[in-house]
Amino acid sequence: MPLPKQKHTKSRRNRRRSHLALKVLALAKCPKCGQAILPHRACKNCGTYQGREVIDVLKKLTKREQKKRRKELQEQEEQAKTEKPLSAEEMSKK
Template sequence: MAVPKRRKTRSKARMRRAHWRVEAPTYAACPQCRQAKMPHRVCSNCGYYSGRQVVETE
């Protein structure tokens, strides 16, 4: 495996890490119950996905 010949300077490491940041998660309203849910995930409130119930909720 290729191994770096030289250590990156503090400045270069900081430049690279300047792009790391925590982003606020995106939410979309559930079409079934209007609760905020993550896109492309089953709704944790009503258990619906793609217009049908896929997991049981109480």
């Protein structure tokens, strides 16, 4: 078993750990449904990327579930359209 030869000081330990903090995720907003998404990734909610549908999110669902989900997506889409994009002033406040 390898054993440390010398004790590392609290200072040295803390300096090493200074880079371990988690960073806040930079989330973008899906232009279609308005959900928070990771940039450069397809939206898991509606399955679109850059305006194209790349994932069929309804494929694995039963017909009844598909109908329900389609309705939900449509509502989200309409909500995202009615929300006004933030102006530069509002963005700086947040």
